Amino acid sequence: MASRRTLFTVPYPAKLTPATILREAQTLLDHGGPDALAMRPLADALGVRPGSLYRHFDSRAALLNQLAEHAADALRDDVTAAAHAQTPRAALDAIARAYLHFAHTRPHTYDLLMTPRPEQPPGIKTTAGKHLWNALLAHVGALSGNPDDTGHAVAYWTFLHGAASLQRSGLYGASGPQDGLDIGLNAILDRMERAAHP
Amino acid sequence: MASRRTLFTVPYPAKLTPATILREAQTLLDHGGPDALAMRPLADALGVRPGSLYRHFDSRAALLNQLAEHAADALRDDVTAAAHAQTPRAALDAIARAYLHFAHTRPHTYDLLMTPRPEQPPGIKTTAGKHLWNALLAHVGALSGNPDDTGHAVAYWTFLHGAASLQRSGLYGASGPQDGLDIGLNAILDRMERAAHP
DNA sequence: GTCTATAGAGGGATAGAC
DNA sequence: GTCTATCCCTCTATAGAC
Numbered sequence: 156m157a158s159r160r161t162l163f164t165v166p167y168p169a170k171l172t173p174a175t176i177l178r179e180a181q182t183l184l185d186h187g188g189p190d191a192l193a194m195r196p197l198a199d200a201l202g203v204r205p206g207s208l209y210r211h212f213d214s215r216a217a218l219l220n221q222l223a224e225h226a227a228d229a230l231r232d233d234v235t236a237a238a239h240a241q242t243p244r245a246a247l248d249a250i251a252r253a254y255l256h257f258a259h260t261r262p263h264t265y266d267l268l269m270t271p272r273p274e275q276p277p278g279i280k281t282t283a284g285k286h287l288w289n290a291l292l293a294h295v296g297a298l299s300g301n302p303d304d305t306g307h308a309v310a311y312w313t314f315l316h317g318a319a320s321l322q323r324s325g326l327y328g329a330s331g332p333q334d335g336l337d338i339g340l341n342a343i344l345d346r347m348e349r350a351a352h353p
Numbered sequence: 354m355a356s357r358r359t360l361f362t363v364p365y366p367a368k369l370t371p372a373t374i375l376r377e378a379q380t381l382l383d384h385g386g387p388d389a390l391a392m393r394p395l396a397d398a399l400g401v402r403p404g405s406l407y408r409h410f411d412s413r414a415a416l417l418n419q420l421a422e423h424a425a426d427a428l429r430d431d432v433t434a435a436a437h438a439q440t441p442r443a444a445l446d447a448i449a450r451a452y453l454h455f456a457h458t459r460p461h462t463y464d465l466l467m468t469p470r471p472e473q474p475p476g477i478k479t480t481a482g483k484h485l486w487n488a489l490l491a492h493v494g495a496l497s498g499n500p501d502d503t504g505h506a507v508a509y510w511t512f513l514h515g516a517a518s519l520q521r522s523g524l525y526g527a528s529g530p531q532d533g534l535d536i537g538l539n540a541i542l543d544r545m546e547r548a549a550h551p
Numbered sequence: 552g553t554c555t556a557t558a559g560a561g562g563g564a565t566a567g568a569c
Numbered sequence: 570g571t572c573t574a575t576c577c578c579t580c581t582a583t584a585g586a587c
Contacts (some may be wrong), residue, residue: 169552210553310537312539321514324468412563
């Protein structure tokens, strides 16, 4: 009873949690890009005043960093889910599709993930980022026979990122990449197989 | 004589030409990125008031578009200069090095080139961009035996752009890509050669 | 925890004098 | 063609009331 009465006397009831803010921020980012993810529009979307957001995040940069962490988790989950294939080659093929699908459906989030923010040292430094790289390395190693095959893994990732980036920016043109993506990916995977069975 | 006297009575002598503005804008872009290339700092660097710039460029967007055109010319020139090699394979190898060197030494300019600006339809639409693509296509065709080998050219370009982008953003980490770039490039070039001599 | 209100910086662009 | 002066907009972030 007492709690019910105080409920009605609270002048400004809580509307926000870090989770709801991040959720709405993610929506704004995916729909309108990083410029659409400003504190004011974010507050509007949450039915709140801009200043209120700073009770939950110290700065916009802090919010972006947490968003990037979540994105790294999501990409890692997609990739590891795709990796459950019968052969190492099929796994790397499925991983490539999952990776490109992520970048295609959430281009701005992929950008956030791949764009180093100020004072964030280079390299994928998040825990999820390391797990992602280790997953790639493991599956590459399963195909090439070398359990720590950095060279082939870099080549594979480089091609994937190039494809994601060019597709994202529409630079392949109206005709799309046609069969160029399969060709390039197979070239790199073939080379891994040859390294295993020379 | 008359012209000499009028020289002294001109209240505001001309200081700007489109060329000098573009030159300074290029410097600002290369040194500080797109955010440093604002109209006010640009005017400061030229010893001029911000409003004066609008006598030479209708808008900042127009300036960026011309800058992108120049960048496309520069990259095309670098690439075609590198392409004078003895064999098709050596040419594609030299082109790759020139391409990555351009992106590495002028990362913000490379970004400008590869980032579609609003109301600019997708695909490399500049004249220089078409020439660049045609040059790639010609050299790929010389190696693979197919004069219009879009698939192999896309694979080649995709890998180059991925390498340029990852190197640019420092995502390879402290150790760099190691031999991953040579591995990936050779995998794609090998496949072109095999297409020519199955 | 949200509110009102505002500081303070930065940006693109324009009007009219000279 | 450049100048002075300004308009109007955006943004991040903070102070203090409730």
